[in-house]
Amino acid sequence: MATFLLEIGTEELPADFVRLALPQLEAAVRRDLADLRLAHGSVRSLGTPRRLAIQVEQLPAGQDDLVEERKGPPLAQAIVDGRPTAAATGFARRWGIEASELEIRETPKGAFVFAQYRRIGRPSSELLVERIPSWITELQGRRFMRWGQGVMRFSRPVRWLVALLDTQLLELQLEGSDPALHSSRDSRGHRLETTAVPIAHAADYVTALAAAGVQVDGSERARWIRQALGKAAEERGAHPELPSELFDELVDLVESPSLIEGSLDERFLALPPEVLSTVMRLHQRYVPLVATEASWDPLALSSEGRLLPCFLCIGNGLEAAADTVRRGNERVLKARLADAEFFWRADRSQRSESRLADLDRVTFAEGLGSLLDRTNRLEWLTDLLLELLPLEGDGAAHARRAARLCKHDLVSQLVGEFPELQGVIGAKLLLAEGEPRGVALAVLEHYLPRGAGDGLPTSGAGAVVALAERLEVLLSIFAKGERPTGSSDPYALRRAGNGMLQILWERGWPLDLGRLLSRASAHWQSLFPAFGVRAEDLANDLSQLLRQRLVSLLEEQGFAPDLVQAVAGETVPLGRLISDPTDALGRARLLAELRLEGRLAAVQAVVQRASRLAERACLASDVLSPEGVVDPSLFESPSEQGVLDVLLGLHSAATGAQRGRYRQLAAGLAEGAAALAAFFDGDISVMVMGDDPAVRGNRLNLLAVLRNQASVLADFSRLSG
Template identity: 65%
Template sequence: MSTFLLEIGTEELPADFARLALPQLEQLVRRDLTEQRLSHGVVTTTSTPRRIALLVEGLPAAAADLEEERKGPPAGQAFKDGVPTPAAIGFAKRCGIAPEALELRDTPKGPFVFARVLERGRPTAAVLAEHIPQWIGALQGRRFMRWGEGESRFSRPVRWLVALLDATVISVTLQGSDPEVRAGNTSRGHRLLAESVTIPSAGAYAESLAAVGVQVDRAGRAAAIRSAVLEAAAALGARPDLPDDLFDELTDLVEAPLLIEGSVAEQSLGLPPEVLSTVMRAHQRYVPLYRSGAASDPLALDAKDALLPRFLCIGNGLPAASDTVRRGNERVLKARLADAEFFVQADRAVPSIDRRDQLARVTFAEGLGSLLDRVERIEWLTDVLLEQLQLGAATGDHARRAAHLCKHDLVSQMVGEFPELQGIIGGKYLLAEGEPRAVALAVLEHYLPRGAGDDLPSSDAGAVVALAERLELLLSIYAKGERPSGSSDPYALRRAGNGLLQILWERGWSLDLQALLRRATAHWSQLLPHFSVQAPALATELAEFLRQRLVSLLEEQGVDGDLVQAVAGEGVAIERVLSDPADARQRADLLAALRASGELAGVQAVVTRAARLAEKGSLDAARLSPAGVVDAALFEKPSEAAMLQVLEQLQPIAAGEGAARYGELARALAASRDTLAAFFDGDQSVMVMADEPAVRTNRLNLLGVLRNQASVLADFSRIAG
């Protein structure tokens, strides 16, 4: 068995290309080797900033032979007086055999000609030589380029190619490359150590590159970086700010990771901590160091209590040059922080209320006016939300003030240079100007959550403005006529819908979204008459969009799909779902708990049977009480009276209010399941579809009331099992 090595050597690749290309390359290779009948062992992909590499172990010398039987024309068409006809000769030629080798066999449709074909497996080297250019050409990524006068496209110019089957070079030339690239056994080492290195065999790849300063194993390089950062931070008594995206980028920026520790000028600690960390992480790819155990204050105006005056960075140079690299990084960071300090001082010279007026000069989106127009729409929605939520006068005042100022920092110099700080820097500026802390915090938090897994607003005022901001985006972009489709969602409307629901769930707020959408779309039709907004249709479309977001979120959080459909699926009235999204979440969680405890199945069996028969009746689906529709005088069996007694006990629970009734209703249904089951089975069971119309209707009404009472919890017909 042999080992195959493919190394695509390039100029420095973008840091994110390897994460996109490596899974593609592995999938392509596995697919084609399988199609070519080449068995293999472990497939490994790896990368450095200058190379994409693939190793395939356990390859045979040649592909497996393929023996197959092919059916040809009927015998009467293939032979005439024992002599092959043109039909038989053509079939034999296509199969690569002589006409004399054809066989005649009987089939249910009569005798036919058959050919036994043996396709010899091709040599492994030949298969690889054919597919290597195809694999390279099939890799996809962002902003591919051409170079020289060739037609080849890749993320960066391909400069060398290594293709080895054990120690044998596979003969491959990349067509369309300029200059021409031929495969060999020569790779390149670390830029500062070795221009070239010979790879004696595929199995010696990692060892050969390690000798010239390249740690080619991406996973090993990542582990070394993380270990070095954690050890250095621990030695300083600090917590490293190393998010996954920065960690991945550092892994893909270096071939020989070298940890360097640098200093931050003490005067720079007068800046807000987020400014320092953003400059270090986003602009310089440094690792900020937070003081272990320090209290986290989202509105801290300086970094003295939060950050150490130190940073870590991962270099790609030689250890002997560490001091030089460190001094260079410190100078660059000092200049960057000096710029940031200038921006902060310039911004603080302008009152935030004046910046709000400047929003009128910035367009939000075509047809939707300026950012100031958007802020005014957010203010209107904030007022509407406060009417429904009734959170108290102080919270209302803070939320209205925060909504008034929520976007002022979008025209600040700081956000112009560091867009990641929008909201954060706006809240800090307001606090420095003397605004109440609750207002500043709400401005900071109204962007939360920024994405999946992000924090949610911690304050009521911040949550209200965050809801208003997301509702405004959905209403305005939908009114404009744009919709998310497939993977295209340029305004992040799905994220806005998710955030809206997550905030409501986390706060436990009961909000009638359906009524709010009807009121808001009517208002939007007046604000944006040039879009010819049809308010009822827009409200319906947005409601369905939010229902889909609710279903998606519940499934992402681990609730079984059938339970989600039972509380919020298309068969459930949308008014029931959106009149209180928190209510839908509570019911889904309760059903999941009942399933986990094993209590759901028994209740479901009886309720589903009752609901199926109740469809044959005509009882109003809103009726929860048996009074007036069930006549005890028509009962013929004790099981009917027992059923009526259960319904009378369930009625006040089903008609009640508050989330507590759902658990109580589920427990009452579970406790009554034997009584309900006796209605259908056993000595006292009844024939629901009795011949006597009045008796039949009476029994169907009993079942209809039970169905309606159970549907307060869920549509049991949608639950599997």
């Protein structure tokens, strides 16, 4: 058994490419080794910004011989008078054996001759040399390039190639590279070192590079970085502000990690903490330090008491140059923060209200006017939402004021320099000017949620303006005639729909989206007559999108697909679903609870048995009361009266609006199982479809009303089981 090593040496790779390419490389190696019938031990993918590597242990010297069986001509055609015919001789020759080696076997179709063909296994070294180039060229990523006069494309130019099977060099040439690239046993160490690092044995790869100052194992780099940052922060009475995106990037930006500590002028602590964090984390890849006892105020105007006047960073240079790197980092950070300080002061010198005029000079989207036009539409939608969602106290006034001012910071100097801070800077500028905290908080929160897993608005005013924000972009882009298709969604319309539903669910607001979309679509039709959009079509298209997002969100929350389809699928009337999206969530939770407790099956059995026959009844699906459609005088059995009693008991739960009505409906359906069993299996079990049309229709109406009442809870026909 041998160890195989492949190292693809390159110029500096983007950090995200290393993270994405290594799983691709490992998958390709595992796939091809299986296809080649090469059993193996562990497969280990390794990488740094200058290399992608794969190490396979316990690889055999070659393939086992493969014995294959081939069926030949019938015995009567192959052997005549005890001698092989030309057919048998030709068949044997084709598989490299003598005719005398053919075997005779009986099959369901008679006796045939068979040949056993032995395919000699090939050495692993030959097979690997053939496959290695395709493993490299199959890798996918963003912004691939060519270099020199070659035709090969890769994320960055490939500069060296190591391919070993234990101590054996696998000799190959990488076609299309310029200059021509041949495999060798020489790797490279740290980027600041020019001496080659010979790999004597494939199993020595990690230790050989470690001796040259390269930590090639990403998991080990991650462990070291996290431990070093945590220890340094703890010594200063703080914790590192280290989101997963920054941590992953730090791991893949270095191959010889070292910890560097730097400081910043305390005057910069007068800036909002988000400004310091953005400059350090997003622009410089530094790690801010947050005081352990610091409280979090999203509207804090300064960093004092929250952030320490220092930072940590992960270097990739030589240890002797650490002081030089630290001073360089401090100078760069000081310059960036000085710019931010200037912009912050300049923005605070101007009233936010006065920036609204500047919004009129910025185009929102082609055909949709300026940012000021969009702000006006947000104000209109906020007023409409407040009609349907009355807020307590000053909430409505704060929402209206926030809707007017929520975009003012888009033309501020600080957001112009740091677009990531839109909303944050707008809120803090308003608070500094004396606007109520509720207004500032709503401006900050109206961008929430920004994506999956993000927080939601904590204030009623913020939630209303956030709904208006998403509704405005949906209405405007749909009115233009643009729709999300496949993976293309440049305006993030699906995310906007998700955000609306998540906000409504979190707040528990029973908002009638059908009514809202109808009124808003009519207004948009009047705003954009050039688009030729009909209000009814616009409202329907948006309703369909929201149904899709509702189904998607329910599945993401872990509800079984059949439960999701039962409460929000295509068979559920769209109008009912859109009239209150929180209702669908509540019904899904109840069904999931009933299934977990083992009580859903009983309800399901009652409803589905009745529904199969009820399909023959000529009764509208919205008839929820037996009165007027069921005539007790036509009853011929006590079991019919029993079913009627069940329907009368379910009527209030099926038609009411009281809290807990769905649980009452489910309980009533389960309790009605006995009455239904008596109806189906009692003295008229074979007479539901009796000869008398009046009696038959009366019985079918009983079942149809039961089906309709149950459909208030769910479409039970979509449930599995």
